[in-house]
Amino acid sequence: MATNSTLAEVIHSMRSRGYLTTFTIQHDCIFCPELDTTIAPGSLTLMEQHEVKALDKVTKREVYGFRTPENVLGIMTNAYADFDHKGFTAVFSQCSQRQRQR
Secondary structure, eight states: OOTTOOHHHHHHHHHHTTOOEEOEEETTEEEETTTTEEEOGGGOEEEEEEEEEOTTSSSEEEEEEEEOTTOOEEEEESGGGGTOHHHHHHHHTTSEEOOOOO
16 A cells, blocks of 8 residues: 555555455544454454554654454544554553564
8 A cells, every 4th residue: 555545545445355354442442443343452353554654744644554353444544643642552452462474
């Protein structure tokens, strides 16, 4: 994905590749509204990460692609960090990082 892609372009691309659910942070956990379930952050694996300019064209927004142990792919942004940076970092840091292939 090009570094100058918009948030909508990145999300559209990810959706077309199977990232069909949405993950949000609620009460120190990850919530998936489509599955109506809470997911422990440590059970998610970060598969991809994109940085795009926000709508104001000044700040940056990050878009993350995660996989659950059941192979459900979902999208989360760093929007929660705008309201609670420490809380976002605490939850996000518990997620597993995919091992990069060499």
